[in-house]
Amino acid sequence: MGMYSVLEIVTEFIIDLISFLGYPGIILAMAIESACIPLPSEVIMPFSGYLAYKGRFDIIAVSVAGAVGCVLGSILAYWVGMKGGKPLILRYGRYVLISPKEIELAERWARRYGDKAVFISRLMPVVRTFISLPAGMFGVGFPKFVLYTFLGSLPWCFVLAYAGKALGENWHIIGGWIRKADWLIAILILFGLALFLWKRIGEIRSKVEKG
Secondary structure, eight states: OOHHHHHHHHHHHHHHHHHHHHHHHHHHHHHHHTTOOOOHHHHHHHHHHHHHHTTTTTTHHHHHHHHHHHHHHHHHHHHHHHHHHHHHHHHGGGGTOOOOOHHHHHHHHHHHHHHHHHHTTTTTTTTTTTTHHHHHHHOOOOOHHHHHHHHHHHHHHHHHHHHHHGGGTEEEEHHHHHHHHHHHHHHHHHHHHHHHHHHHHHHHHHHHHHH
């Protein structure tokens, strides 16, 4: 079975789930996505926005439902990170398509930005799905984690849902745009990390030379 066939099956599952359950379906689908299980928010939220375009949903309620789902799923991932740590994630992550590179990227963000990494990463593809694992590993306070997850997820959910509503019948093309942007954003993140390390090394060398 090819990648496109798998994506079509996943898309059909999301459409059926949300069409049947309504807002609880959005919450459930986004909870699954935020629990690091590959169910793309790039399909969940635009389709929900499309249903707002059709008059079935309210765009604000859709966005809040998506953010609530993100919080619920992220709590599970946070707990896994807190209890199992990195060895458990590296050992079993591949079964839900979590690669070591993705874990490493999320771990770097968590180390660099601390609590704020939860909020910042929720606004970005690639990192947003996996940041809950290192947040649990590094002991980010639970109340802050929940708050930052909700506040960071709400704009992401709203933008995707609004785009789906604006595009109407063409809501499905958003997923392709986001997947192309993933690579660009990942490259920008890596470039930023490299620049940060280069500056830090320069500062250390300067201190050594002066000392």
